[in-house]
Amino acid sequence: MTSTPTRFAACAALSAALVLSACGTKGGGSGSSGPDAEGVRTGSGVTATDITLGVMTDKTGVFKNLGLGITQGNELWAKDINAAGGVCGRQVRLETVDHGYKADTAKTLYPQIEPKVAGFVQMLGSPVVAALKQNLLSDKAVAAPASWSSELLDNPYVMIVGTTYDVEMIDGLSYLQEKNLIADGDTIGHIYIDGEYGQNGLRGSKHYAGKHNLTVKEVKITSTDTDLTNIVTGLKGDGVKAILLTTSPPQTGSVAAVNKALGLNVPLLGNNPVFDPALLKSPAASALDKLHIVASSVPFSADLPKAKDVAAKYKAAYREPANGGVPYGYAVGEVWGTVLKKACENKDLTRDGIAKALKETTSAGTENLVAALDFSKPGAPATRQVYVAQPDPGAEGGVRYVKPLFEAAEARDYVAPHQK
Amino acid sequence: MNTFLQLVVNGLGKGAVFALLALGFVVIFKATEVVNFAHGSLVLFGGYLVVVTRESLGWVGASLVGILSAALLALAVERLLLARARSADANSLALLTIGLDVIITEEVVRRLGVTLPFLGEAWDAQPIQIGGITLFRTHLVALAVSAVLITAFFLAFRYSDWGVAMRAQAENREAAALMGIRSSRVTATAWLVAGALAGVAVLFIATQDFSGAGLSRGTHSIALAAFPAAILGGLDSTAGAVVGGLVVGLAEALSAQYISFDFSKSAVFLVMLVVLALRPSGLFGTRESTRV
Known part of the structure; x- marks a missing residue:
């Protein structure tokens, strides 16, 4: 059994530790101090x-x-x-x-x-x-x-x-159109994670769609959804010509794999966080050739x-x-x-x-x-400048860029939500 | 029409895996009346053992190790924890499995770190096209495995000593004991079998075709998503597990397209509630009659 003095000592030590740690919380010192x-x-x-x-x-x-x-x-x-x-x-x-x-x-x-x-x-x-x-x-x-x-x-x-994501989407869509992968009047799908990330990407695709008479089939998901088979099945039924992704990498893998499995094979266009080189070692690796990633930072390689x-x-x-x-x-x-x-x-x-x-x-x-x-x-x-990259298992970092820094005309006149 | 057919195929394929998972819940409940909330962690544990042994044993050997390990862990849980609390009621034991589930899951997820390994390399991402419809190979193999295992269960329940003993125990535990049935052996076997089922199921869950993700915390969530399948089929019915699994798969696939993807995640629970409101013991569950 613990004796009273021992218990007292333990309590005292604990109290001292708590007091010290409380004092240390602001150890970095917030607020400004005088000049050095x-x-x-x-x-x-x-x-x-x-x-x-x-x-x-x-x-x-x-x-x-x-x-x-x-x-x-x-x-x-x-x-x-x-x-x-x-x-x-x-x-x-x-x-x-x-x-x-x-x-x-x-x-x-x-x-x-x-x-x-x-x-x-x-x-x-x-x-x-x-x-x-x-x-x-x-x-x-x-x-x-x-x-x-x-x-x-x-x-x-x-x-x-x-x-930003909206501008990435605008630039990316202009790239797809420049390469004749989509045309004015087409229907496109946009799968996005509900929240600021996804909504911002969607804002960009809607801006571009408005300028080019595209119909956007929107599908909202959450960050933890990983199997998007039924969504891509539905988009195939809608006759989409491209699928835009403002998603996480596993979700990108799912869409790419199903895009190929269903024989849909439309181009996929994603914001910069949609790709992870780990996808190149996943079962979806062989289906990533349709993916285009838009980012304003360079690929690793x-x-x-x-x-x-x-x-x-x-x-x-x-x-x-x-x-x-x-x-x-x-x-x-x-x-x-x-x-x-x-x-x-x-x-x-x-x-x-x-x-x-x-x-x-x-x-x-x-x-x-x-x-x-x-x-x-x-x-x-x-x-408002971006690179467009595609997955490449031979490149370190998993992607190579297919178009160097550029800015689409539609991105230039785009007004961001809080732009003065 | 093609979209509808494809969705039905997607739903039935996923349903086969849900049926396998639901069967794991059912086997234990039938033998012990305990709802095993740790089933998801058994799934993760089996998968983790596949990951760590795959390099040295190859996929087939590692899969067998995974199945066996999940079975042995389930047996250990029963022998070391549940068997020692025999007088506790089933609800307390169910709570115990929740605690266990958290511990095992967190440890496996911690050990996995940043890797998200896929486990179905023998069948994953190898679709088959038939007349404009895509059949996912993972779903097809899962359907075949489910059919074989479920038939085996039907036969075992009907004809084997263990099956008869389990049915007797499920009917009346005391009477079964008085007739010389060794309750502990029946219970231990049920846990062993359920663990093995979890080990089999993970080989279909951690695939591109089924979940779109490798082994991770999400695998555990999917395993728990099979719970409605077991409930709506009837927790003590093997046939119910199969039907429940297929209903869950179909409800998810069709509601994603014809209502919304958001709704599809709650659709299975809605179906479960409707079934329970109409048939409190589930579609095929044993009705409890109480004399008053």
């Missing part, structure tokens, strides 16, 4: 030696492979920038949490990570970013969502690196000097099969680096200072890992 020796004002996540950026990713949900790739890209960038001396005399550190693509989990994790970081180099998932919208606003934390919905652009602290450099560093550091998330994650880091350097020049590394530096960034370059980005226009996508 160089006259640079600092805030949350910024110390005399380090700048800490948050990574809220998906390691266990439907986008776990993409999340892993982007995180590895973030890490490679942090390693490179630190090797080059860091930013503002400080080393970049990453603080990572896994929300499993669940908004409620992300809501729980956010208060734990927010006080420790200057901003977020990755916040994966439209539902997650939507759930944390108010938090980002009230904490004035700049976040780069690994989510490309133009609906997010009403939040001045959201930094979308690349174009792109024949560009910077992409090759990132790919070489990736292979030296990691063993997992690479995907397009790697160059994208690196590119986001590069953009963050540009913004932090501008904030440093402005002598203000507080969150306010970082947000101000973002608005002043009119040409964040990533050596074409993504198109040049202009964050100065409120509510507008930072670029």
Whole structure:
């Protein structure tokens, strides 16, 4: 039996631990503090030696492979920038949490990570970013969502690196029409995950359809649906000439496999998150030849000097099969680096200072890992240029691009939902 | 018309796998009156063993290991946990299986990590076209396997000592015990068989043709989706499991096209509710008569 003094000691130790941990919750120190020796004002996540950026990713949900790739890209960038001396005399550190693509989990994790970081180099998932919208606003934390919905652009602290799902769809449809795979007046299907991701892709296809008299057969699904056999059977009955996908990779695999199995064989056009190289090792592999992926970041194997450099560093550091998330994650880091350097020049590394530096960034370059980005226009996508890629088992990262960066005329005059 | 026929074919094919799963629920319920909510985790466990042994044993060997492992795990659950709580009522034991289900599922999902392996390589994504209709090979093999296993069950229940003992026990546990039937052996065998069925079913579930996804948490959800099939067929009826499975498959396929894909996920539960309202013991379940 435990003696009373022992029990008392245990209680005292526990109480002390609780008090200490409660005091430590805001260890990163939120809010701004006075200038350092160089006259640079600092805030949350910024110390005399380090700048800490948050990574809220998906390691266990439907986008776990993409999340892993982007995180590895973030890490490679942090390693490179630190090797080059860091930013503002400080080393970049990453603080990572896994929300499993669940908004409620992300809501729980956010208060734990927010006080420790200057901003977020990755916040994966439209539902997650939507759930944390108010938090980002009230904490004035700049976040780069690994989510490309133009609906997010009403939040001045959201930094979308690349174009948005609606614009991807518009550009992609123009590509299909340019290749005579669809024609004015056709019926097309659009399978989309209900929520901001899917709705934003659908907004793009409807815009293009309106300009070209296309009939869009919409099918709403959830992120956990994986067998889409009956949907594709129905779309075949509707006589669709193409199927658009704003889905997860397993759903893409299902549609591709059934497209082939039913002898439908129409082109498939997907937003950037629809593909995962793991599909090339799935039973759907032989059915992926009809898939076109639209993205504003380069494929892993792109024949560009910077992409090759990132790919070489990736292979030296990691063993997992690479995907397009790697160059994208690196590119986001590069953009963050540009913004932090501008904030440093402005002598203000507080969150306010970082947000101000973002608005002043009119040409964040990533050596074409993504198109040049202009964050100065409120509510507008930072670029409207995309690559079109197709699965290729012979290419590292699983895709090769079939059309380099371009912008469709229909995308140029498209007005995003929060564009001023 | 072609769309309708294709949907019926899709529905019947999926129904065959649901029937296999439902049969797993039925066998245990018939012998013990316990609803085994851990069936989904047995499915996952069998699948996981296929994944880890496939490289060294090949697909056939690994599949056999998977089936055997799921059967042995089910037996262990019965011997180590349920048999020790013989006096507990069936509802308490059903709750115990829920706890067990969570533990096994979480551990398998954790071990799987980022991989989502497909398990039906002998038949997956090899469709057959007949007169404009596509038959998915996974569905065809599942139909054949279901037909063989279900016939075997019918025969075993009717003619084997174990089947007769199980029927006797299902009818009246006390009287069966007084007649010298060893309840523990009947119960243990039922769990062993149900585990093996789970091990077989996963080879059809974790396929492109059936679920569109490899072995994952989703596999577990699908296994539980067979629960309405067992309920609406009648929890103690093997014939009911077959009919229930086919009804679930058809309800899902047809409602996805003619109502909405969203609705198709709740359609099977709606059908179950309607059946239960009209026949509380399910379509083929034994009606309980109570003298008052």
